[in-house]
Amino acid sequence: MPNAAPTLRLEGVAKSFGPVAALRSGTLVVRAGSIHALVGENGAGKSTLVKIVGGVHRRDAGIVELDGEPVDFAGPAEAKAAGVAVIHQEPASFPDLTVTENIFLGREPLGRFRRIDRRAMREGARDLFRELGVDLDPDRPAEGLSIADQQIVEIAKAISLDARLLVMDEPTAALSAVEVRRLFAVARGLRDAGRAVVFISHRLDEVADLCDTVTVMRDGEHVSTDTVTDVTPDELVRRMVGRDVAELYPKMPSTPGEVALRVEGLESTGTFHDVSFEVRAGEIVGLAGLVGAGRSEIARAVFGIDRYDAGRVAVGGRTLRPGDPAAAIAAGLALVPEDRRLQGLVTESSVARNVSAVARKRLARLGILLPDVEARLARDWSGRLAVKAGALDALATTMSGGNQQKVVLAKWLATGPKVLMVDEPTRGIDVGTKAEVHRLLSTLAAEGLAVLMISSELPEVLGMADRVLVVREGRIVSELSRAEATPEAVMRAATPGAARSDTATEGAA
């Protein structure tokens, strides 16, 4: 069918969340009987694009066509009905239902009187697992399934939908080599049956192995589309990263001092393993890795929000009691969390209240916090950080994302920390404020603060950090100095299977 319309055609699709453009110009053409790879850094807009195709988000602009027909899905159910199956990056399973029920939910085979035919359903699940070559008990609850097994359930669900377009958002990130091979066999089977498959992956060897066409995205825009055999993996990485890093980031030189934070052998069953590192005063250490590698979990455990099973955390030489954030704060640790609206701010309170929220105890006299003391503190810090608020009694919820982030930073800096951990400090912030936050972090480090920065934005990590630790699947797999930390080196360390040469023994677990 040479002249047939492509199964999926996206052109100039855009989507913004508030002031942040997640997708500027998504363009993708997928033909029936082909497997199309979509690659790009974290935050390049791949997942947003997938969610628009799957009916989760509605686009702001652009064209989406299925088999030549324009479509505009109002919800996931409509996308499903139109023959689009999506395996999202975070599998959404129902922990209380069995594996079989999860696969067939809403489409259960019915017997007499429209009753669910459990026997047929279980047989269907068994057949799917046989096709996928996995050994999964169809009757066990979905709770406690590993991410890999959850992915397999999602894949089984998508296959059973018999869709004309199957979109897989990083399906292999958590799969073992054997499972990946089987998944590929299934994907090739679908391709040969004339279906269209979109495959998103960080593993470029897989892209070369499986796909026929590859599209690169960067910063929410389409960069290139080529036949896979026409581009080398090196060329793809260059296009994914594609910008000059050093100039954007105002990193000041600093001389590392004493060890401020020492983490030894931190271990949490099922989450991260044998995590050891140090952060020195005056140093910015970047914690890089793919989404879901366990970076935030490590920070939360160090700060004492989550428990850990073994290991030791010491601030300024003094060991912290596990699971006690108050002790961590007293010892000079601060954590600016990933989701500032949910975890960092009391959005219904004023700027002044928010800034003084943690430093309360220190400020209070005889247990009473006087309003003018609070206001003075807030004024000091808001001034230093150039918070743009109408007034200190403005509610935090009315501010822009960038200014909210400054308020959160002010709150923690007001406690006079020795070690500052920031998780995704500039996520969802416009470019101008981003640079201000970077400058601030750089200044603070130069003044002797130890900074641990978690970021999924590679340029940010490379531009800001003195040292980069790369986390992969819950383990620190690589430590790179500022000089060694090229985008390619970090990506290679963070990505399972990106370079077999230096990590050949590390099977994907």
Place this chain on the structure above:
Amino acid sequence: MRNVLRRREAGIALALLVVIGVTTAVQPGFLLSAGGWRDLLLTPAILVVLAVGQAVVVITRNVDLSVGSVLGLTAYLTGRLFMAAPDLPIIVVALVAVAAGALLGLINGSIVAFARVPALVITLGTLYVYRGVTLTWAGSDRIDAGDMPRTFLGLGTRQVLGIPVLTIVAAIVLVAVGYYMYTSRGGRQLYAIGSDPDAAALQGLPVRRRLLWAFALNGALAGLAGVMFAARYGTVSSGAGTGMELQVVGAVVVGGVAIFGGSGTVAGAALGAMLLLTINRALPVVGIPDFWQRAVVGALIIGAIALDRVLANRRSRRLAAARDAAPPGAPPGAPPGSVPPGAGPDDREEATA
């Protein structure tokens, strides 16, 4: 988990048997007399109907606190219908009351589903609103036995083959709803919604429609309970059913329905209702003072929730450990301790009447 669930309902049934056994040993008439047998089955009938409805709502990660007020309003409505039209067939009156209950439930459900306000707050509000309607309507009047037909009142105490009619009604409700929850697409979706509401939306499940339906069903069953209340007690004042919502929620929790939704069965909730009311009657018989009677009920509820937490924590830790222990590349599959395949097709009994 199936085993845990199974053990959970079996455990409640066992506790119930122990309570009955001990009390009968102290006072044989508690079970081994015509009146004792009847009370044992009759007393929990109304609460069982309410608990079955409430369980459906709690499974969706919601709660309906207005059921006591709905019961009061529909019980009063039942009496007024008989006063206004004494010749109306009983079944018509009952259907009107059930429909009225369904409507009140639908009001709760629409606010929860469309305004996205937590059900706890909404139904706390309608608890007072519905009660206010009854108070305004009834004033200081009340319905007496003389206002209702003798045949209707007879249903409240009559027995068929040694089983009270109201108990039969409760059993039919339990079997029907349990059968629906276990065997229909809609029923399984209610579990899915309670298990993870966000995932349910992502899957494109008709979340709003299901929630409306669940609240309407619960309202209808509260309406039915109102009719049963009128038949059983013969008098209905404006305060009928006050405070019953707490008993119902207690029964549901004791019956092993997780308060955060997604798991538990209506059969468990029904057993929980029977256990609570039977304990209430048994404690005075064995000579336990009033204060301790209430404390025992409280301890039972706290114990049930604590047990839920302990079991859930233990399970998730075990599953996490099993995940780490699996060698890389090994076929992923059932971790040690999970149910082996082929444990039998129908072993998660829902409708054990």
